[in-house]
Amino acid sequence: MIRTTRRTFLKGGAAAASVALLAAPALAQAKARIIVLGGGFAGAICARELHRADLSFEVTLVEANPTFTACPFSNAVIAGLRDIAMQRFGYDVIRAEGVTIVQDRATAVDPQERRVSLRGGAGFGYDRLVLAPGIDIRWGALPGYDEAAAASMPHAWKAGDQTLLLRRQLDAMADGGTVVISAPANPFRCPPGPYERASLIAFYLKKTKPRSKLIVLDAKDTFSKQRLFQAAWQQLYPELMEWVPLSNGGKVTSVDAKTRTLVTDFATYKADVANVIPPQRAGSIAEVAGVADPTGWCPIDPVTFESRLRPNIHVIGDAAIAGAMPKSAFAANAQAKVCAFAVTALLRGEAPSPPKLVNTCYSLVAPDYGISIAGVYHPTGGQLADVEGAGGVSPADAPPDFRALEAGYAEAWFRTITAETFA
Numbered sequence: 001m002i003r004t005t006r007r008t009f010l011k012g013g014a015a016a017a018s019v020a021l022l023a024a025p026a027l028a029q030a031k032a033r034i035i036v037l038g039g040g041f042a043g044a045i046c047a048r049e050l051h052r053a054d055l056s057f058e059v060t061l062v063e064a065n066p067t068f069t070a071c072p073f074s075n076a077v078i079a080g081l082r083d084i085a086m087q088r089f090g091y092d093v094i095r096a097e098g099v100t101i102v103q104d105r106a107t108a109v110d111p112q113e114r115r116v117s118l119r120g121g122a123g124f125g126y127d128r129l130v131l132a133p134g135i136d137i138r139w140g141a142l143p144g145y146d147e148a149a150a151a152s153m154p155h156a157w158k159a160g161d162q163t164l165l166l167r168r169q170l171d172a173m174a175d176g177g178t179v180v181i182s183a184p185a186n187p188f189r190c191p192p193g194p195y196e197r198a199s200l201i202a203f204y205l206k207k208t209k210p211r212s213k214l215i216v217l218d219a220k221d222t223f224s225k226q227r228l229f230q231a232a233w234q235q236l237y238p239e240l241m242e243w244v245p246l247s248n249g250g251k252v253t254s255v256d257a258k259t260r261t262l263v264t265d266f267a268t269y270k271a272d273v274a275n276v277i278p279p280q281r282a283g284s285i286a287e288v289a290g291v292a293d294p295t296g297w298c299p300i301d302p303v304t305f306e307s308r309l310r311p312n313i314h315v316i317g318d319a320a321i322a323g324a325m326p327k328s329a330f331a332a333n334a335q336a337k338v339c340a341f342a343v344t345a346l347l348r349g350e351a352p353s354p355p356k357l358v359n360t361c362y363s364l365v366a367p368d369y370g371i372s373i374a375g376v377y378h379p380t381g382g383q384l385a386d387v388e389g390a391g392g393v394s395p396a397d398a399p400p401d402f403r404a405l406e407a408g409y410a411e412a413w414f415r416t417i418t419a420e421t422f423a
């Protein structure tokens with residue numbers, strides 16, 4: 001790992017310390033330049049924390065979209081329980097705080113020159129780069145599923161137009177129709193997400209189209225909070241829902257968008273509405289920057305989140321290989337803060353201290369029925385691992401009041417994290 005100290009900045013190029021003392025512009029050039037790429041749950045809070053950590057840092061946040069649309073609670077939008085406007089957040093407050101916001105898509109990273117290039121033609125040099133690009137779909141990994149197919153079989157795994165498309169399709173479906181969801185193999189964004197989605201779609205169908213059927217085709221035999229989900233499905237949606245695990249032929253091997261058909265090794269499923277959650281990888285700029293390994297995800301140092309493949313580039317959020325930590329907004333937020341402190345320490349020539357990170361993932365099985373899983377993680381053996389004995393899941397035998405309370409905690413968590421990140 002290359003550690004760039006504060007002193008190195010002052011010495012950098014012609015701006016030697018003695019010269020810098022005499023010439024104000026040279027001093028200005030000596031400020032540490034940090035680019036944070038991606039203004040989602042990881043990047044936006046990381047940029048803010050870096051700016052707050054040291055007001056002399058020049059922090060630039062590069063984000064492709066003018067408005068961020070959040071995935072957590074987007075399943076409630078799909079089920080007609082929430083307006084998408086509640087998912088949207090802007091960057092005005094972060095800008096007003098002093099972070100430079102550049103609205104453009106990054107197209108190239110030159111790790112040698114330490115430079116990021118943007119689609120609009122601009123380029124920025126950096127001393128440290130934090131990559132937080134989230135995920136991209138691995139187009140073509142599931143035969144038949146490409147960008148054109150997503151227009152009729154939405155993934156809705158990035159919130160926005162895809163979320164609304166799936167909502168409209170469910171709305172237009174006749175009572176008695178068949179909805180099919182395909183869930184991918186690990187790793188992917190939000191491990192409990194497909195099952196929360198299935199639950200809330202089942203809630204919508206039970207209420208408005210009770211003769212319909214929901215089938216979940218799964219490329220796995222086990223999933224997050226499985227016992228809690230399955231007990232709730234049995235209780236709330238027994239006739240309506242069917243979960244087909246890998247060992248019963250649940251893995252979708254190809255799709256045909258024209259006929260809305262999903263094929264497994266054992267059967268062919270014709271859907272009226274098909275939600276294909278496909279295989280994923282780190283946002284494509286990670287590969288361009290050379291920080292993604294052959295798995296498509298980014299190996300990192302668990303103390304600093306610095307890439308194991310390229311010095312001076314840190315990777316946080318869904319794009320990172322974070323050991324036992326799931327790919328969640330909660331985890332992205334925790335990683336962003338740890339990374340901001342580590343980058344600050346490194347730029348000051350100090351050694352970052354090993355962190356402890358926390359994650360909690362809430363899921364709604366119905367609007368007033370919440371469940372959760374929590375974990376605590378620490379660096380050990382070069383990875384982020386579970387702290388033994390910490391964390392846990394909601395009790396299996398909790399009364400309805402408890403489930404309602406957890407649904408409320410889920411809402412409160414979303415309000416808190418989005419306020420902390422964007423407001």
Ligand SMILES: Cc1cc2nc3c(=O)[nH]c(=O)nc-3n(C[C@H](O)[C@H](O)[C@H](O)COP(=O)(O)OP(=O)(O)OC[C@H]3O[C@@H](n4cnc5c(N)ncnc54)[C@H](O)[C@@H]3O)c2cc1C
Nearest residue numbers: 038040041042064071072106134190317318327328329330
């Ligand atoms: C249906 C669903 C439900 C979920 N529910 C929960 C939940 O209840 N709790 C929870 O904790 N997590 C939940 N998640 C997971 C959560 O959304 C992600 O883990 C989180 O968004 C990851 O944050 P991130 O910053 O890594 O990526 P993102 O939040 O996706 O942010 C990445 C940002 O980078 C930008 N970007 C990418 N490439 C470029 C580029 N080249 N140039 C400029 N900008 C770029 C994108 O535009 C985007 O704004 C859910 C996910 C889904 C799909």
